[in-house]
Amino acid sequence: MLVDLFSKKIFNMSYQFAGSFQEAEDLTQDIFIKLHQSLSKYDLEKNFTAWFLTLAKNYLIDEYRRTKWQKKHRDDFDEHLQSAPISDDPEHSLVEEENKKILWEGLNSLPNDIRMAIILKEIQGKKYEEVAEILDLPVGTVKSRINRGRIQLAKVLKDRRESGHDM
Amino acid sequence: MTCDKIEGLLTAYADGELSLEEKASVEQHLEACPDCASLLSFVRSADRTLAVFPEIEPRANLRRKLYAIPAQKKFRFSLDFLLKPSLQPVFAAATVFLIMFSFYMFSPDKNQINKAISRQFHRGYSQFEKLSAKAGSITDSLGAYADNVLVSLKKINPLSKNGE
Numbered sequence: 001m002l003v004d005l006f007s008k009k010i011f012n013m014s015y016q017f018a019g020s021f022q023e024a025e026d027l028t029q030d031i032f033i034k035l036h037q038s039l040s041k042y043d044l045e046k047n048f049t050a051w052f053l054t055l056a057k058n059y060l061i062d063e064y065r066r067t068k069w070q071k072k073h074r075d076d077f078d079e080h081l082q083s084a085p086i087s088d089d090p091e092h093s094l095v096e097e098e099n100k101k102i103l104w105e106g107l108n109s110l111p112n113d114i115r116m117a118i119i120l121k122e123i124q125g126k127k128y129e130e131v132a133e134i135l136d137l138p139v140g141t142v143k144s145r146i147n148r149g150r151i152q153l154a155k156v157l158k159d160r161r162e163s164g165h166d167m
Numbered sequence: 168m169t170c171d172k173i174e175g176l177l178t179a180y181a182d183g184e185l186s187l188e189e190k191a192s193v194e195q196h197l198e199a200c201p202d203c204a205s206l207l208s209f210v211r212s213a214d215r216t217l218a219v220f221p222e223i224e225p226r227a228n229l230r231r232k233l234y235a236i237p238a239q240k241k242f243r244f245s246l247d248f249l250l251k252p253s254l255q256p257v258f259a260a261a262t263v264f265l266i267m268f269s270f271y272m273f274s275p276d277k278n279q280i281n282k283a284i285s286r287q288f289h290r291g292y293s294q295f296e297k298l299s300a301k302a303g304s305i306t307d308s309l310g311a312y313a314d315n316v317l318v319s320l321k322k323i324n325p326l327s328k329n330g331e
Contacts, residue, residue: 003233011225025229032233080223099216122217147178153217154209161209 016119017060019074031056053134064112077101106156118149
């Protein structure tokens with residue numbers, strides 16, 4: 001069933017992109033409605049996952065463009081995303097958790113096309129070729145966007161850390 | 168190499184995707200430039216953090232709504248059609264009409280406006296009557312003219328002679 005296979009992926013993609021839990025739930029529903037409306041247009045020879053993620057990506061970016069004045073703030077990281085420490089060293093895991101908070105907020109500083117590329121490649125762990133297929137762009141363009149996004153996020157992290165990050 | 172140039176190569180360097188020559192140039196720059204060396208360490212740190220970014224399970228309530236979508240779809244009433252750009256002139260005209268109507272409704276000279284409208288209506292109606300009377304007389308004269316033409320044609324048409 002499509003919901004079992006894709007609901008978590010689409011919900012997380014929406015949440016990472018939009019930054020609001022409530023909005024991500026609404027967006028996920030809208031994307032599944034769009035999917036049901038568009039299933040007749042699906043070409044059986046194409047990769048279904050890539051086709052569906054492209055549909056989701058287009059919907060998210062269109063919605064962002066339509067209502068971007070509402071999207072200046074993201075949920076607090078602690079509200080829904082606080083996870084178990086990944087290191088036994090308490091100091092190290094504290095640094096990691098703070099880095100997550102900084103990068104979660106830093107995602108908002110990225111332009112929407114770069115943010116989407118970073119979410120797919122760096123957070124969801126897809127290959128450049130898969131990201132290029134979903135974004136419907138040449139691999140070179142995707143690499144360039146991801147490169148710019150990674151540098152921008154590294155600068156956000158550097159600035160916040162060097163200015164004495166206070167969460 | 169400048170810092171800007173190095174910045175463009177830094178992620179490829181972190182991923183080990185540079186040629187030996189480029190790698191040597193980047194390393195030479197990093198040894199001399201603490202800012203770029205620091206940025207590289209933050210690139211690696213950001214990469215590590217993003218790779219373990221937590222994923223969350225959608226709530227059961229959302230899943231229930233998603234399962235219900237195919238059934239809902241058949242009965243779903245949508246007002247999306249109101250957002251069609253082709254309806255914009257209709258909305259603009261309706262807005263103008265409503266503004267004029269509200270001026271009329273709340274005007275202190277409502278009676279005078281009513282009289283003016285009534286005058287204009289009667290003037291228009293009488294003009295219509297005049298025009299229809301004129302049109303009737305034109306139709307009559309055209310009919311008479313057509314009869315004359317038919318009579319003339321019968322006279323000069325050789326076939327009608329044969330027929331006689």
